[in-house]
Amino acid sequence: DAGVTQSPTHLIKTRGQQVTLRCSPKSGHDTVSWYQQALGQGPQFIFQYYEEEERQRGNFPDRFSGHQFPNYSSELNVNALLLGDSALYLCASSLGSGTNTEAFFGQGTRLTVV
């Protein structure tokens, strides 16, 4: 059983460009959350998708947007990249969007903005 898969694993972009990161959830999971992890810090919640809708959003600007497809996979888009957007972007999937659920994380996409 494949777990959460993210692509690409590494990415280098130039300031001002746009980037799209992709996530396939663990089989059977219908909820996807995205997190940003700066070096040496804990992951920070960006947003959560369930039933193709954004259910909750963290303290991130509108440059960060997402989408969930009917097959539950998800994309994270970041526009007008800043140097400070350099981080590990983690996708987590779960069954349902409640509190009594385990979240399974992917290995992340390392984004470097130069």
Next chain:
Amino acid sequence: DAKTTQPNSMESNEEEPVHLPCNHSTISGTDYIHWYRQLPSQGPEYVIHGLTSNVNNRMASLAIAEDRKSSTLILHRATLRDAAVYYCILRDVKFGAETSGSRLTFGEGTQLTVNP
């Protein structure tokens, strides 16, 4: 979001038990206590979670105080592979006008070092 407090770092010896403490004095009645760990260069990994009663699984045990203001993650026999950052998290649900969802609010965590 309800916050948790953990020691920055702890050390243990291999094959000895490890007790990782977490304080969460502002916990609400509906918050579940979750523990995740993150090994170097990997995404976080679920360890255990609970609401009120103590919980056991193949990885660890979770002891929750009666007033729920603190909890302890117990690794019964630490191995070198348990060296990681351990995060204690209160998972809350936000109810919006039309939708609801829950998030994991990570703090700094506890860096566990296991000595051979």
